[in-house]
Amino acid sequence: xxxxxFRYHAPRTLDEALALAATLPSPRLLAGxxxxxxxxxxxxxxxxxxxxxxxxxxxxxxxDEGDAIVIGAMTRxxxxxxxxxxxxxxxxxxxxxxWVGHRQTRxxxxxxxxxxxLDPSAEQPLVAxxxxxxxxxxxxxxxxxxxxxxxxVDLMTPALEExxxxxxxxxxxxxxxxxxxxxxxxRRHGDFAIVAVAVLLELGADGTATRVSITLGGVASTxxxxxxxxxxxxxxxxxxxxxxxxxxxxxxxxxxxxxxVPAWYRQRVARTLCAxxxxxxxxxxxxxxxxxxxx
Amino acid sequence: xxxHASMREITLHVNGEAxxxxxxxxxxxxxxxxxxxQLTGTHVGCEHGVCGAxxxxxxxxxxxxxxxxxxxxxxxxxxxxxxxAAGTQxxxxxxxxxxxxxxxxxxxxGYCTPGILMSLTELLRDDPAPDEQAVRLVLSGHLCxxxxxxxxxxxxxxxxxxPAGDA
Numbered sequence: 001x002x003x004x005x006f007r008y009h010a011p012r013t014l015d016e017a018l019a020l021a022a023t024l025p026s027p028r029l030l031a032g033x034x035x036x037x038x039x040x041x042x043x044x045x046x047x048x049x050x051x052x053x054x055x056x057x058x059x060x061x062x063x064d065e066g067d068a069i070v071i072g073a074m075t076r077x078x079x080x081x082x083x084x085x086x087x088x089x090x091x092x093x094x095x096x097x098x099w100v101g102h103r104q105t106r107x108x109x110x111x112x113x114x115x116x117x118l119d120p121s122a123e124q125p126l127v128a129x130x131x132x133x134x135x136x137x138x139x140x141x142x143x144x145x146x147x148x149x150x151x152x153v154d155l156m157t158p159a160l161e162e163x164x165x166x167x168x169x170x171x172x173x174x175x176x177x178x179x180x181x182x183x184x185x186x187r188r189h190g191d192f193a194i195v196a197v198a199v200l201l202e203l204g205a206d207g208t209a210t211r212v213s214i215t216l217g218g219v220a221s222t223x224x225x226x227x228x229x230x231x232x233x234x235x236x237x238x239x240x241x242x243x244x245x246x247x248x249x250x251x252x253x254x255x256x257x258x259x260x261v262p263a264w265y266r267q268r269v270a271r272t273l274c275a276x277x278x279x280x281x282x283x284x285x286x287x288x289x290x291x292x293x294x295x
Numbered sequence: 296x297x298x299h300a301s302m303r304e305i306t307l308h309v310n311g312e313a314x315x316x317x318x319x320x321x322x323x324x325x326x327x328x329x330x331x332x333q334l335t336g337t338h339v340g341c342e343h344g345v346c347g348a349x350x351x352x353x354x355x356x357x358x359x360x361x362x363x364x365x366x367x368x369x370x371x372x373x374x375x376x377x378x379x380a381a382g383t384q385x386x387x388x389x390x391x392x393x394x395x396x397x398x399x400x401x402x403x404x405g406y407c408t409p410g411i412l413m414s415l416t417e418l419l420r421d422d423p424a425p426d427e428q429a430v431r432l433v434l435s436g437h438l439c440x441x442x443x444x445x446x447x448x449x450x451x452x453x454x455x456x457x458p459a460g461d462a
Binding site: 003107 | 300326358361367417432433436
């Protein structure tokens with residue numbers, strides 16, 4: 001169908017956008033439009049006002065601050081995909097972004113739009129959760145920051161108050177030489193993930209796991225860290241039995257079921273993906289350690 | 296709000312030509328191209344960004360014409376399938392990529408073809424010699440129910456193997 005009628009606004013500054021968001025009745029913010037536009041075309045939404053953030057100055061860009069990489073909310077997925085900074089410092093995000101939609105949607109879609117849409121199977125919220133990203137929010141009451149854990153309240157429900165706008169996402173890179181893996185299962189490439197898993201792994205000099213992050217997407221109402229699985233690996237040498245124990249934890253998470261994909265199936269896929277992702281992350285961590293010794 | 300559509304004036308370049316038009320706020324780019332500019336080469340399929348039929352280039356990047364508002368293209372340069380044969384000398388008036396599609400039987404009903412041609416145009420500009428995997432990744436953003444894709448891949452690789460401008 002065609003989108004229902006609305007009034008379109010194209011502010012040029014964040015202050016203008018905030019003023020519109022605070023004063024207009026029932027506005028929606030338009031980022032890349034790769035989720036909002038389909039919802040409008042399906043007439044699942046009928047906002048009176050659409051505030052387009054695409055022309056707002058200063059909301060896009062990837063900034064290396066040394067101890068953190070800050071990505072503007074309106075940064076397009078394409079620019080993340082081809083960013084040398086992201087590839088070098090946030091390899092998990094670089095890998096995950098290739099699973100986001102298709103080239104033609106990544107050319108428009110933004111990281112901030114995906115985080116605010118907060119689809120339970122979306123890759124970017126999953127990476128934000130896996131990396132404990134911090135979200136910068138501007139609103140009528142000023143600016144604030146929230147950890148991803150607090151931002152992702154529930155199914156497609158971010159912790160944004162009325163009139164607030166997500167402005168950026170701060171990622172703290174893991175130590176050089178860490179291992180990572182992002183895997184996803186969907187029926188076709190580019191479809192919504194039935195299950196996705198993100199793994200980050202740091203090894204000590206003796207080869208034992210000193211830091212672990214294991215996060216699942218698609219199984220619950222938001223991306224979830226599987227702390228039991230992380231605990232099962234910490235301090236181990238990440239051998240096959242350790243990996244199996246962590247994967248078993250992933251197979252026991254509370255999973256959503258629907259008529260196409262029952263909960264037990266999601267749990268089985270979660271277990272399998274975790275059992276595949278951990279060796280991949282481990283191999284990368286080992287390869288980095290090996291390179292380090294050669295240097 | 297009133298039921299009367301909210302309108303605004305936009306100026307953009309379409310296939311190299313400057314156009315100034317008054318469009319409804321809610322009109323998407325694909326509908327604008329088809330209804331307001333009569334450029335009906337751009338097809339509209341699913342209207343929710345899945346099928347890829349409406350893909351056009353905006354400032355050189357492939358985008359879903361149904362997932363972008365016409366008013367968002369204000370100041371942009373838009374390229375549609377109508378631009379691909381411009382200035383070609385071939386008997387059928389086809390650009391090199393289009394000729395490759397014809398040679399390889401890469402279309403049957405043709406509904407998905409304009410969008411695929413635009414995505415492949417972007418790919419071949421970025422990478423004049425893509426491998427099969429790169430072609431298939433770009434094609435994953437398009438649905439074709441006639442060809443089974445094999446001939447589209449073959450056509451794209453044929454076009455890639457020719458020097459630019461060689462029809």
